[in-house]
Structures are given as structure tokens and as C-alpha cells.
Amino acid sequence: MEKQSKLPSANLTKRRPFSSTLKSRLKDTFFPDDPFRSFSGESPSGRAWSIFAYFVPILEWGSSYQLSHFASDVLAGITITSLAIPQGISYAKLTDVSPIIGLYSSFAPPLVYAVFGSSSSLAVGTTAASSLLLASSIRDRVSPEADSEKYVYTVFTATFIAGVFQLALGIFRLGILVDFLSRSTITGFMGGTAVVIMLQQLKGMLGMEHFTSKTDLISVMRSVFSNRDEWKWQSALLGVAFLVVLLLTRRLKEKVPRLFWVNAITPLLVVVIGGVIAFLAKGEEHGIPVVGDLKKGLNPISISELQFNSPYISVTVKAGLVAGFLALAEGIAVGRSLALVKNEKTDGSKEMIAFGLMNIVGSFTSCYLTTGPFSKSAVNYNAGCRTPMSNVVMAVCMLLVLLLLAPLFKHTPLVALAAIITAAMLGLIEVHEVRRLFKLDKFDFCVCMAAFLGVVFVNMEVGLISSVALSVLRSLLHVARPATHKLGNVAGTELYRDVEQYPDSTTIPGVLILQLGSPIYFASASYLKERISRWAEEEENCTKEEGHDLQLILFEMSGVAAIDNSGIGMLFEVHRMLSKRNIRATLINPGLSVVEKLVASDFVDVVGKEWMFLSIGEALLGSRLALQEAKNHEEQV
């Protein structure tokens, strides 16, 4: 006994008050990045100012802004404007709204982001996926052809709802929701969306007039081939030519990264050259439809036109929520990956607030849903931007375009836009990544394919939801069936490891060491009971053959992060079951949150404090002694 008491044993006395546990749980759930930690040393007023400046980042970077930064930002701002014009016009066509609204959307929202946004490289703009999602949800109910004014205000209303949703998620720090979009889901969803958007471009590429409002492969193919008489070879020819140019410049960028700007301005060149060709050749009369009239002037105010009393409000809300969530996910992901490259910090929830405000203001000023698109932000980063000032520069450039140049774009051929979108979408299909997923993780591959096939064959919501549902199912399965491993002694060491992984490791006769998986929750409690009972039985059969009895089961609990009421109940039942078979249950290194519950539920008293150990080695030593003593005691009696 002397020796045993000298052994360090599992700490069963440390206890945290409920309030502090709750506080740390809430902090880890909602403030994983602990944004205010650096302000803790300041005076109250200084702290209040720091926190205010934290939420309005322009106060932070603006106060130390230098002329050298400005030069870089101007260059980057001009570069992204050259991308913003063709993208704005193209994606507006995808949303079935006037192209000028695409240009408006690169004026007001970037200004808002420059004030509230924290990423120094993110460039604001519309994206193909959310544009199509908005259009495909709304145009079933409000026809953009029949009542274009009502349609466009419904789109603004959806944008407003998306903004409020994003703002609310940010304020309540629900960035955790975005975590449930896995990489695999995003890969599959983006790939599927790219295919669907390219299919939509067949209308522009072939110069067709009638087209389905559905997005799935089968409907689109049927629509394309049932109107073969509308196909125009002039459009197709021009489209293929543009596409080749766009793809060649991308190839150039891949080969010679410092020529990225050639690739960045090609879309604008395609628009300009296409416009000149269409103007000179009187394209409209020769099978090359063009964009049509564009008004000069700044964004009109649209706040009083939002359609809250419309009969389609439920569709509008749904479209706003789904598209807003998607836009958020893309923006956050872009912000995070650029921050990683620049080794900066990001606060997802703060970004959400910035996106939310940007879309609310946008919906008041004739802009539709914007976020931080991958392509534009990457160009911004490559062009050497230093601060969100590059967004301001883009807004100023766009102001000039809107006031002076907008009418010129009326000659833009639709086929040029189709070619620009198609080229952009081709870059989103990551075949290599899908192949890697198949090799690496079959379940992730299924998650990815669920998103892809759902988007391509049904619609974007179904693709997204089925993929997320599969991912969540996987998480639940993990919780319901935590792994248990039998451990053995690795030759030449005092270490105990999984016998399946280390086949040379040896077990000790009469002793079974089981590593329990985490967490021990209601969903896994009855499984674990069955599984432990099976392990015990198998071990008993083995040891019996060798002439021993199974005397001891060590439960190695280092990895068990949490246990709930059902889990505690399971431990009681397992202990009772093992006691009936004369097997001792012993716990190794239960963690703090587990120990708290073991003590509170009196499990420690039922099993006995002396059967809780800090390590396997100690448990083997300690329990041998205790078993021996119990035996001696029996013999004496």
C-alpha cells in the first residue's frame, strides 16, 4: 500500500464552477478567435475605443495610411475595375436584370465594405452562383419578361433580406453555421453550379431567343435542342473565338504568373472588341444580339420600392436566405484564405456584419447581392493591394464609368458575355480535387458528388441541402459509433498502443486495455455497452484458452472529451455487468469534464477512488497490488 500511495493518481478533486464552464463553452462556440484579447490591458475608455475601432476597421488602417499604400491600392483598384465591368454586366444578365444594375453593384457596396470590412485583399462584387440562385428562385413566380420592374424590385428585396440575415448572423456570432459547409460540399456545389451556369450560356452562345427558366441539365438540353431553328452561326463563331482568347490568356497566366493582369483585363477587351465588331457589322441585324440601351447616371435610390407586401414574399425570403448564406460562405472562405496567405487575422463574424451592411445599403441603392468573389479578390491580391482602399478606387472608377461611359456598352454582344461567363466557370470545376477526394476519403467524395449531381440534375438548393445533410449525418454517425481500440504493450517501451496499428505489441494475460472513443453521449451509450461486452467476451474466450481468467479491464479515457447523463448511466451498467462476471473495471486518466460528472454522479464512489489511475502503467501496478490484497484478505477471512 505504501508504494501505491506514492504513485501519482488521477486528480479527482479539481472542480470548476458551472458559470466558468458555461463561459468557456460559450466563448469557444461563439468567440473561437477571442477578438478582444489584445485589449485587456488598456484603460476602460481606451478599451471602448479599441472595441469600436475593431468593428469599424477603417479607423484602424485609416489612421496609419501612407502614400506608398495609396499607389499600390490605385493600381489594384483600376485592375479590378477592368474586371468589374464585364463581370457586372455578365452576372446581371444571368440574374435577368438590366446590365446597368451589375455596374451599380460595384459602386455602393465596395464603399460600405471599405469602412466595415477587415480583409485587406477582398474585392467586392457579384458572383455567378448567387446571381443564378436568386434568378432561378424568383423567376418562377415573378416573370422578368412580363413585369421586369416588379422582378427587379423583388431581387432587391431578396438582397435586403440576405443583408439582414448576414448582419444578424454576424451580430449573434453564428459564424459556426458557415462551418457546416465542408470543403467537399463547396467543391461539389461550385462544380455543379459551374456546369449549370455554362449550360445557361448556350442561349447566348447560340444567339437563341427562347430558353427554359429551369437550370437542370435535362430541361436545358431539351430546350436547346427543341429550338434548333433559333441557333445562329454568327453568334456561335464569335463566341468560340472569344472563348479561345479567354482560355489562352488564362493559360498564359498559369505559365507566367506575373502576367496575371493580361488575363484580368481580357474580359474587358472582349467586351470592347465585341462591341466594336457588333457596332461596325450592325450585329443585331446579322444574328448577333446585343445588350441594348443603358442609361447614364448614378444608382437610383430603391429603398421605397422594396416589395414586402407582395404575395411572393415567402419565395423572396427563401431566395434571400439561401443566396445570402451562400454569398456569405464564399466571402468568408475568400477572406480566410487570403488572410492565411498574408498571415493576417480574420474574424468571420465581423466580416459577416460588413457583408450584411453592404447588402442592406446595396438593396437601398439599386444593387443586388454582392460578396467577395474568388476571381476578383485573387486579382486584387495579385495586383498588390494593401488595404480596402482598392475597393474605394474601384468605386470611384465605376462612378466615372456610370457618369460618362455606360451608354457605350449598349453595343456589347450577348455572346461576349456568354463567353466571359463560360471561361470563368471552367475554372471552377476542380476535377483534380474530386479525384483526390476519391483517393483520400470515400465519404467526402460522396458528399461532393451529392452536391454536384443535386445541382446539375435537380436544382441548387437540393444539391446544397442534400450534401450538407450527408455531412451532418456523418458527424452524427461519428458521435453514435465512437471507435474503441484494444491496446497492447509496444515491444521495448512502456507505451500501450492500438494492437491493430502495432501488430507486434503484446497483451497481458488476464488484462484487457480498451481505449474509449469520444464523446460518450446518448447516441453512443447503448452501442458502447454492447461493444465493451463483446470485447470482454472475446477476451475471456482467448484468455480461457490460455488458462487464465479475465480479471481486469482498463478503460483508457484520455481521449474522452465529454460524457453526458446517458453516458454516465452506461458506465454504471458496464460496471455492474463486469462485477457480475468478477471483472474489475478501472478508469485511466479521465479528463476534467469527465471527472466532474463521475464525481457528481457518485460513480467514483461506486467504483472506488483507488480504481482511477493516471496512466496505464500505474494502473497495472496499482490494481495488481489491490487485487492481490483483496485475495489475501479473502484467504484470511
Added chain:
Amino acid sequence: MEKQSKLPSANLTKRRPFSSTLKSRLKDTFFPDDPFRSFSGESPSGRAWSIFAYFVPILEWGSSYQLSHFASDVLAGITITSLAIPQGISYAKLTDVSPIIGLYSSFAPPLVYAVFGSSSSLAVGTTAASSLLLASSIRDRVSPEADSEKYVYTVFTATFIAGVFQLALGIFRLGILVDFLSRSTITGFMGGTAVVIMLQQLKGMLGMEHFTSKTDLISVMRSVFSNRDEWKWQSALLGVAFLVVLLLTRRLKEKVPRLFWVNAITPLLVVVIGGVIAFLAKGEEHGIPVVGDLKKGLNPISISELQFNSPYISVTVKAGLVAGFLALAEGIAVGRSLALVKNEKTDGSKEMIAFGLMNIVGSFTSCYLTTGPFSKSAVNYNAGCRTPMSNVVMAVCMLLVLLLLAPLFKHTPLVALAAIITAAMLGLIEVHEVRRLFKLDKFDFCVCMAAFLGVVFVNMEVGLISSVALSVLRSLLHVARPATHKLGNVAGTELYRDVEQYPDSTTIPGVLILQLGSPIYFASASYLKERISRWAEEEENCTKEEGHDLQLILFEMSGVAAIDNSGIGMLFEVHRMLSKRNIRATLINPGLSVVEKLVASDFVDVVGKEWMFLSIGEALLGSRLALQEAKNHEEQV
């Protein structure tokens, strides 16, 4: 280097083929108890027979049935019949069907269970919760008063659907679904249901004629007090008297457990005495309503009356699914807990098949939803039953009752039934358990209260669903925010443990040891990245004050049971982030399934094989050597 290569290192070569991983995952998910493991040594034909006998347990226990078993089973069978009569009549009233159907339901289903059921102590019968659930779902659409025939056939149809659902769950081995009903949910749900059912008994206790068809507290209270003129003091007096007797005998059982049979037959006595009183006092004329006419004879066949083409089929299906699921959960839980006491094995999926067949046959023979109720099964166990033969004995007794005695029960006063139900329900409210939950686990307490309050104030479905949703949310939160701990060296040992739990443990300057939680999935990947970066920053600040640099982070991964594609991506990003800060990332003891993915994704090559260790001690030694060597190399260059 010599020394390092002698150290045992993490096994990175062991690989399992995908098919075997999949097989073991599927087995753990669907066959956690591995029911066929004992047959593996037999010949093919012997094995086929064993498997057949496994699914038809009567072949197993019937072949070794002995006369001594029979004596015990007859005694138990008669005891449970004495409970089955009053319970059958009472719960049938709760379902708004004729009392005789309650008696039918204790005839056919027990015979089916005796053939396919594997629990030796489970007694088949109707339960209060699923009776009320069926009634409250269906009577909103089909009125039991206006069209009683249609109503009763709709109930049979719901029973059929419940049976098919149970059978399907069993065949596809989806017992895992039942695992998602936690103990806390069941405690809250049963308590809430007990309250709601007692409220319904106010009708019978007060002898009222009009009553609400809703079940929530507020509707019932309004209904009771708005019809105060219907209250009958004779009923109330008799009801209270019966209730006192019933509660006293329960108290007797608690004090003197071997007198359990007094408690078991009291309900029958109450029915008989109540009937005699009502008959002698002409109760019906004096404010004591009675059950009314009951036909003599066996169950009529109802298979051709099932209502599949009714306009209420969607309600019927929903009622069948929810009630079937609940009944299943109760039956499985009863089977499991009795098996635990008797140290037998249970196979949840096999039980589901038995329940499903029993309800399908039941719906064909004028029985409604049955399962293995807690109360009846406990009496069966206490009465010393040995095999499912006790169910056969009960069925035979019920046959005699139906053929000979049924008409006698027409005098049973409704208030006697109300008292029996009320007394039974009082036993289901576990105040003690709720108090324990509050002490042990605040979240489990919330889960329990969600079920309780949902059932009492809204309805049974809402209570059940909100409680399960909360439990699932908890599981998802666990997956999204796995715990990370900083480890330190426990004084006087070579062990490294959580510094929060072991405050005396010491850290090593320049080295941070982090224990990562499980699993590393998409939902936790970006959280972990932020958290690790925060740990590293805090440690850097600490070590800088002491004049050191943070050189090394050890990720202790023993507890990480699974990692997915997003998790692997996170590791790459963390490694890159740390490399930029000149900090070495080192992995300790990654498990088999993690290693497989680390290798497949080339992470091992990026980090370097030499930075994967089997234990912390070895990592400290090994990485010191490697860092030293790298430094020497630099100096030489």
C-alpha cells in the same frame, strides 16, 4: 541520429484496404452486437439453421423447454393477465376505442411475440403514451363520436403502418435511430405524457360528458372549468377512494418487494369492486358512468377494413410512424434493461422485427398498437417468468375472458379506469431523476425540460421533436468545437497531462504540447485552425517574456479517432502557418485511420516522417536532436 533511429516511432506503414474499412464501419454501425459471431465455427447447413433459429427464437428456447419453466411461466402469465384486463380496458378508453379492443390487443400480439421475441421477461400490451398519441393525432380528423367505425379502422391502419415501419427498421438494422432518444428525452417525455394523461383522466374522475380533444394543459383546464355543471361528486368520491387504495398498495410493494403481486392485482380488484358497486347502486343513474355493453367472442378479422384510400391517409401514416417509433423505443428500452438485470443478450433489431410482425398481425385482428410496457414487463419479471411462454399463458387466459367473462365488464365504472390510469401515471414522473440531471448536467436538464414542457404545453410530437433536436444540436456542437488542451509534465513522472486538471504540472520552455480533440471534421476545421493559432500566440508571448523562442508544437493525436478532407486541409494550413513563424509542427501517435489519410494526402511527406512520434517523451528527445542537427547544418553552411 543513431539514438533516434532506435526509438520506436509511429507506425506509418500499416494500411487497410478500403473494403475492409468499409466492412468494419458498416458492421459497427448496423451490427454493433455482431449477432452471428458464435456461429462462425459451424458447418454451412448448421450455420444456416442457427441463423434461422436466431431470428425465430422460439426454436431456440422451445427445444430446451422444461416443465419447471412451465410452472413459473404459468404463474407469471396469470399475474400479468390480471393486469392486462384493467390496463387493456383503460388504455382503450384513452384511445377512444371500445374497451373490448383493449382486451383483443392482449390476445393476438402476445402469441406473435412468443414466436419471434427474444426477451424472456417482456410482456406484451398497450401503453398509455402511444394510446394517447394515436388518439390525439387521429381524432382531429376523424371523430370517434361521429363515426366510430371509421375511427377505429383508421386506428388499425395506423397500427399496421407502425408495424411495417418497425419491421423495416428491424430488417434494415436501423436500431441506431432509437439510440437518438436519450435517457433525458425519455425522462422528460414520459413525465410530460404522464401529466397530460392524468389531465385527461379528469373527465372520468369528475364524471364529465364533454371534454376537449386537445391534450395541452391550458386547453384541458379551460375545458374542465368551463363545464363545472357537469362535475359529479359521486364519481369524484369513488375515484379518490380507488386512487388511495392503488397508491397504498404501491407503497406496500416498495416497502415489502415480495408482495409485488398485491400491487399487480389491485387494478383488477378495483375494476371488479367498482363494477359490483356500480351494478348494485345502479351507478349510471347516480352520477357514475360505466363502460357499457361488451360483446362476447374472439377478435374479429379486420384486414379487409384497413383504410388506405381514405383522405386522412397522410395523418394516419404520420400517427403510425410517430407512435410506432415511440412504442419501439419503449419496448427496446424495456428489453435492454431486463436483459441487463438477467445478464442476457439482446439484439435490438431482432426485437424490432418481432414488434413489427406483432403489430402487423395485430392490425389484421382488431388490435391496436402494442409494445412491451414497463409496468407489465416488470410484473412479469417479478412474478418469475422464465421464457416468452408467459405471454402465451396470458393469451390463453385472455381467450377465456373474451369467450366467457367479457360481458361482465360492462358494469366497470369509468372512474375506476381513470383512477387506475392516474395511479399508473404518477409512477412515471421521476422528480428525483430530474433533480439529479440538474445537478449532473445542465444541458441534459434542458433536453429533459424541452420534452416535458413541449408535451405539457403544446403536444406530444412537439415535445419529442424539440427534445431530440436539442440533443442532436449538442452532438453537432461537440463535433464543431472539439476540446483542445495544453499538456504539461506531471511532477515526478514522465507523464504529460492537461495543465488545467493538474495545476502542478510543468511546461518545457520553447515547447507547446497540445492534445487535439476528436473528430477533426469539416465543422471543426476552421475553429481548430483559429484555436491552435491562438494557443501558439499565447505561448509565444509567454515564452518571449522568459527569453525563449517557441520552437516546437507537439500535437498529441491519440484521441483523434477520425479526420476528413477538411481536417487534412486544416493540418496543411496550420503547418504552413507555423512554418512561417519558424515553429516546428510534430504529430504524436496518430491513430490508424488518421495515419492512412495523412499518408494518402502526402501530409507525411510535407511534414517529414521524422516528425511523427509514438509518444511525447520520444518526440521531445527526437525533435531536440533533429533541431540541433538542423542548426549545426546551418552553421556549417
